[in-house]
Amino acid sequence: MTLTRSLFTGLALLSSALLGIAHANDDSPGLTMMGTTPSVPKNIVIMIGDGMGPAYTSAYRYYKNNPDTEEIEQTVFDRLLVGSASTYPAKISGYVTDSAAAATALATGIKSYNGAVSVDIHKRPITTIMEQAKKRGLATGIAVTSQINHATPAAFLTHNESRRNYDEIAKSLLNTDTDVMLGGGKRYFPAKLIQQFEAKGYQYLSDFSQLETASSPKVIGLFADVQLPWAINERGAHKLSKMTSKALELLSKNQDGFVLLVEGSLIDWAGHNNDIVTAMAEMDEFANAIEVVEQYARQHNDTLMLVTADHNTGGLSIGAEGEYIWKTDIINGVSTSPDVIATRALKYDDWQTKVSDALGFKLSQNEETQLSLARMQGVEVMTTAIKNLIDTRSFTGWTTGGHTGVDVQIFASGPASTLFSGFQDNTDIANKLMSLLPKEAKVVNQVKQSSTIDKRVEVNDIEVNEPVVDTPTLNN
Numbered sequence: 001m002t003l004t005r006s007l008f009t010g011l012a013l014l015s016s017a018l019l020g021i022a023h024a025n026d027d028s029p030g031l032t033m034m035g036t037t038p039s040v041p042k043n044i045v046i047m048i049g050d051g052m053g054p055a056y057t058s059a060y061r062y063y064k065n066n067p068d069t070e071e072i073e074q075t076v077f078d079r080l081l082v083g084s085a086s087t088y089p090a091k092i093s094g095y096v097t098d099s100a101a102a103a104t105a106l107a108t109g110i111k112s113y114n115g116a117v118s119v120d121i122h123k124r125p126i127t128t129i130m131e132q133a134k135k136r137g138l139a140t141g142i143a144v145t146s147q148i149n150h151a152t153p154a155a156f157l158t159h160n161e162s163r164r165n166y167d168e169i170a171k172s173l174l175n176t177d178t179d180v181m182l183g184g185g186k187r188y189f190p191a192k193l194i195q196q197f198e199a200k201g202y203q204y205l206s207d208f209s210q211l212e213t214a215s216s217p218k219v220i221g222l223f224a225d226v227q228l229p230w231a232i233n234e235r236g237a238h239k240l241s242k243m244t245s246k247a248l249e250l251l252s253k254n255q256d257g258f259v260l261l262v263e264g265s266l267i268d269w270a271g272h273n274n275d276i277v278t279a280m281a282e283m284d285e286f287a288n289a290i291e292v293v294e295q296y297a298r299q300h301n302d303t304l305m306l307v308t309a310d311h312n313t314g315g316l317s318i319g320a321e322g323e324y325i326w327k328t329d330i331i332n333g334v335s336t337s338p339d340v341i342a343t344r345a346l347k348y349d350d351w352q353t354k355v356s357d358a359l360g361f362k363l364s365q366n367e368e369t370q371l372s373l374a375r376m377q378g379v380e381v382m383t384t385a386i387k388n389l390i391d392t393r394s395f396t397g398w399t400t401g402g403h404t405g406v407d408v409q410i411f412a413s414g415p416a417s418t419l420f421s422g423f424q425d426n427t428d429i430a431n432k433l434m435s436l437l438p439k440e441a442k443v444v445n446q447v448k449q450s451s452t453i454d455k456r457v458e459v460n461d462i463e464v465n466e467p468v469v470d471t472p473t474l475n476n
């Protein structure tokens, strides 16, 4: 561990030297305006597209392509690609990870079992990058589209033997001293718990409209009962982008820097549903949030941005049924999520027109017959039938309703971003990021931090049992 750490520190210094040379010759206006990019970041923004395997970023390129031009335009992902990472969990859970084990690896540099929230295979809490950042005087925050106590943010902030202990995880966030928490999850935060947050100096935001004017350095914002609405059903709302922007603004108040986690959580949920139109809209909002961070980094060149996925979901395939075709016009033409189209179809007698209008194409006789049969079996069967229709028309394929074990990509920019070039393991990402944190704890923060740790241990009074391995039916 120590050897690995010092190796990464060495790499960081080497890459800093290389970066210095590279930037001396770089005449991009952003850099010259701000001076030379520092070798080590003051701020780190980690962005996770949950379930965003390589097929998603390729699909997104074609989905966004302007068909009226000769070339295929690059996306933000194409521009920022630097490397790839393996995602397998601890041996006990095989080769295919869930979001909790993957987030544990990314937050702590240690692999654990599927379902683990920053505990090792013996269920002992492992220090996260957010805890290390706090110890060194940095501010920390999260902005996610799932509930804030969901697997990924939970593994960065706290510890639990199971991701499914939502209430325990919500309570434990109280003692993490996290500065900014934005996302969904009202259901898990009863009034009494919110009062405890307020007693600790947090400003509570219960409605998205309050976000813009929020100014307290400590904020907890819960904008949905569980997860936020699908981006496709709130076009132009840009909630993840706005939460990201506000988190950057509030965390910037800390003179010593910050670590922010941003998650496009629902890419994974749409992948589990094998829902291509919803998945692409979630990708679009995540891409938009990346651009918000890029914009921030242009003005603050001491900010490292690292984007990756925790794993791949759904086994998405661009092309299906033996045909060399993927029709993005079909996907782009759908105006709302399939579940909303199905719900409407059940409500109206002239459902054929409603469905046709929402899908953006006229139903064939055969398609109408299939949907008519599905409609009689209720909203769930109808939703599936509509998704199947979109997949058939667009030649989109899926291999599973769960996760797959393919490697994920890494995208990065800013100080020390070259550290992440080429192939690595997901635990290497965490170890490299942690090697970039300041070395010395500030005296002022030592007292504050020791009390935080005491409380954390007390909250996570975890029994040591045999690790429970989650079943493959586990969602997300």
Ligand SMILES: [Zn+2]
Pocket (backbone or CB within 6 Å): 051, 099, 268, 269, 272, 313, 403, 475, 476
């Ligand atoms: Zn998932």
